[in-house]
Amino acid sequence: MLAMLLLNADRVVSIDRISEAIWNGHPPATARTQVAICVAELRKTFRSFGFRDDVLLTSSPGYLLRRTEHEIDLLSFRSKVAEARALTDRREIVQATERYDEALALWRGRALCDISSAVVELEAERLEEQKLAVQEERTALHLQLGRHRELISELTALVEEKPLREQTRAQLMLAQYRAGRRAEAMRTFREGRQYFIDEIGLEPGPVLQELHEAILNDDPAIQEPAQPRQIAPPVTRPNTFPADVVPFRGRDAELTALDGLADAPGPSAALITGCTGIGKSALAVHWAHRKAEEFTGGVLYANLHACCRGPQESDARDAVHQFLRQLGVAAADLPADLDAATALYQDLMRDRKALVLLDNVATYQQISHVLPPGPRSAAIITSQNQISELVGNALWLRLRPVSEQEAVDLLVSLIGSRAEAEPRATAELAELCTRLPAALRIAATKLIAKPHWTIQRLVNRLAEPRTRLDHFEHGEQRLRSRLQASYQRLSPEVARMFRLLGRLNTTEFGLHDACTLLRLDPNEAERLIENLVDVHLLDGVPGPDTEDVRYRFQPLLRTFAAELDHNEVRAAETARAPRLVGRSAKAELRFAT
Incomplete structure (x- = not known):
């Protein structure tokens, strides 16, 4: 166990x-x-x-x-191997061989050798294969460094232990040849060839055959190579994050909380969550601009929604590669292996005081490889999801709509004297925007583009719930599209619950209310509703009783849910219409005959 x-x-x-x-x-x-x-x-x-x-x-x-602060030799082995591969990719061959030696020194015979279990024995076989592959990688580097004489006795023992392993036999032949022991190299090939024929009835593969031919012909390609050139790691101070959001209003408490990250004694992180349009990215970017000079190692930025949409490992590798490029690593030098890329990234970041901005994160797996390892760095993660691996281990800021005064201040700063001339309409507009910063900015942009409109004119159009979202569009800014993107990430059953809740003629409800009106099973309904809370499409509100929980829609989110439900009902009716017409036609035909 x-x-x-x-x-x-x-x-x-x-x-x-x-x-x-x-x-x-x-x-x-x-x-x-x-x-x-x-x-x-x-x-x-x-x-x-x-x-x-x-x-x-x-x-x-x-x-x-949990690993906690204690070392597990297998994980230490894999970590050192990843570091060695990263060093190899950067052509720091001497350092890479040292790291490989450290990794292999952790082994004391065969892994898990005293455990009798088919499952564990299968894992032990896999670990043994990993060790052999690492031994071959290490040997290849030692051969590059001209250490062929020191390798011969070690490789001879390995070939005796694993006589069918072609790569190891080829490395022994090459070491013997470069040490001036050509006849021994030929004998190693002949013995291997005979063993292959006797044991599996096959000739050796192309690796051994081609090396044998090269030794026979004293091919210059297998002569001792020149010493590899050591490449120094790139040095750069990245600052690739987006422009600041201007004007920025409110969030004073959140900004003060974030200020502690810059002075934290160890690696620190903040998780900023909230619904679509609440201003998560704006807050992170604004704070980064305020504190950029304090992070002398630079600011790294990645929009995970934009760059990572594939399988989890592909997502993680894309994120690591993006940061390596920002740190000055050339595209041709990016390690293809995720572990090697991560080791290189951590090596470049270890001594920096850097800020890492990870925007629009969906899962912890996307970012686990790029969280800064150094004792002076910090990370800010924005997400619509509650990333459980970070909750409790990071400063968690759950954003709510800005206050009424902050919303009005933002509109005034964007629209100017027109807002001051219509204070009541401006306050109404702030509420119709649900005091969401994204909605406030779209509304303000629309008014700026239409100087002949009064604010009251836009308020009148937004007053109709069925068409409200139509007016939160201007140019490339479309609130509905952003809400749609959040909705499409839901599972089918959670998406259906979101639509059904749009039928409730209220923005706040209890679980009992929802189950009664929508005829839902309480346990299943609670599970699905809590999923919506986790992705900030609903807010959970403590009720008067200890067991009573109430749920609250942001008004624009309820409008969106009702719109989705209406469209779903219409689509179902449209699909049903041809069947009804067909049945009617058949009935008429029977009546006529």
Whole structure:
């Protein structure tokens, strides 16, 4: 059980997987109870060695072993290998071989050799394959550095242990040849060829065949190479973030809270969440402009919604590559491997005091590789989602609409004297915009573009709920499109709940109200509604009773939900119409005959 938890450190291992590993796919009826007993014993053992109680957590559908501050040799191995690959990509060969040596020094024979479990043995085979691949990568670098004589005894032992491993045999042949032992290199090939034929009935592959031919012909291509050129890492101070939002009004409390990031003693992060149009990106960018000079290592920026729309690993690699380019790494030098790219990024960031802006983040997996590692850097993450991995580990700012006065101040600063001439209409406009900064700016831009309109004229048009969103469009600014993008990221069942709630003739409701009016199962309704709260399409509001929770729509979001529901009903009626016509025609035909 401990082996499974260690192999999956920082990830939940289900009870079913643990049971399969312990009982080789045939768990007894009491498996869950026995696993729970084992967990209790493990926790007791951990405590006796000074580990904290939260090192082994219960997390549905199983258990999670946290790395905390303690090292796990497998993860240390992988980290050092990633660093070595990054150094190799930067052609820092000597440093790369040192890191490879450190990684392989962590091994003490075969992994998990004392555990009898089919599942664990399969993992052990995979780890052994990883180790052999790393040994070959390390050997290739040592050969580049001309260390062929020192390699011969080590490679001879490896070939005896793994005689069918062609790459290792080829490296031994090359080391022997470069050491002036050509006859031994030829014998190594002949012995390998005979072993291949005897054991698997095949000739060696092209790697060995071509090297054998090159040795026979003393091909210059396999002579000892010149010493590799060491490339210094790029040095640059990136400042690629967007222009400041002007004018910026309100958010004084949030700006003060963020100010602590610049002076924090260790790596620090802030998570800014809220609904579409609430001003998450504007707040992050505005604060970055205020504090940019204090981050002497620069400001890095990535819009994750724009650059990362593929599989999770592809998303993460794209983000790392984007930051490496901002740090001065040439496109041709970007490591293709995610771990290598991450190691290079962390190496370049380790001694900097930099600010990392991660905008429009959907999942933690997108950003886990680019959170700054250095003790003086900070990160600001904006997201519509509650990113659970950051909640509790970062400053969490949940944005609400700006105050009535701040909304009016923003309109006055944008529209000028026209707003001052129509104070009542300006206040009404602020409320019709739900005091959302994005809606306020679109409305103000529309009025600026139409100097012949009074503010009251726009207020009158916004007063009609069915067409309200039509008026929050100007040029490329479209509030409906932004809301639609948020809606499209919902699962089908959560999206359906959002539409159904648009039927409620109120912006605030209780769970009982929703279930009664919409004829929904309370447990299922609560699950789906809470999903909407998590992505800030609804707000949760404490009720008068400890068990009572109420939910609140931002008015523009309710308008959008009602519009979606109306369109869905119309689409269903349109699709049903041909069937009704067909049935009517058949009925008339039967009547006529």
